[in-house]
Amino acid sequence: MELLKHQNSHLRELAAAAILSLSSAESNKSTLASSCAPNLLSQVLCSGSVQARVDAVTSLYNLSTSEHEPKLVLDAKAVVPPLISLLKECKKYSKFAAKTTFLLEILSSSEQGRGAITNVDGGISFITLVVDHASPKEMSCS
CATH class of the missing domain: 1.25.40 (Serine Threonine Protein Phosphatase 5, Tetratricopeptide repeat)
Incomplete structure (x- = not known):
């Protein structure tokens, strides 16, 4: 460490x-x-x-x-902006995107996480784009 x-x-x-x-x-x-x-x-x-x-x-x-x-x-305020940035940089339908989206899903279960996601410019619309256009197979992390 x-x-x-x-x-x-x-x-x-x-x-x-x-x-x-x-x-x-x-x-x-x-x-x-x-x-x-x-x-x-x-x-x-x-x-x-x-x-x-x-x-x-x-x-x-x-x-x-x-x-x-x-x-x-995780500290949502620290983690959400770089996660969304990485999601924007990677292939939308990759396993990496699925893992990033999974982490964002976990973070969205708290008020702080939802607030952090909302505060990232274009964060919600980009996450929606990735989730809406990916098939269940593409979003599988296994």
Whole structure:
């Protein structure tokens, strides 16, 4: 986790990739979700390379699918703008778009999340466009 805090962006990106690997195992999800990893991954969403941001989204998605407590908790105000930005940059019907949309769906379950989504210029209309035009198969994250 300390590498995600490092000033060197290359080290942060390597740490995000390592968290991605760790977040793939169910046995690691609750430990990672309760650590500082989600907040640090949120920072990578804002300032990382394309690959680091993809790794961060995928890690957050993996952590959000944990079957155990504690569940993933994210700061919607910090996470929603870069998620919508990434959604606008990626192919609308990719698995990556599906994972990003899934995270936004989770965030929309809270008042803070809905407010954050509403505050992003064009956020709701873009999310609607992605969801309306994707088939269930395209939006499947599995």
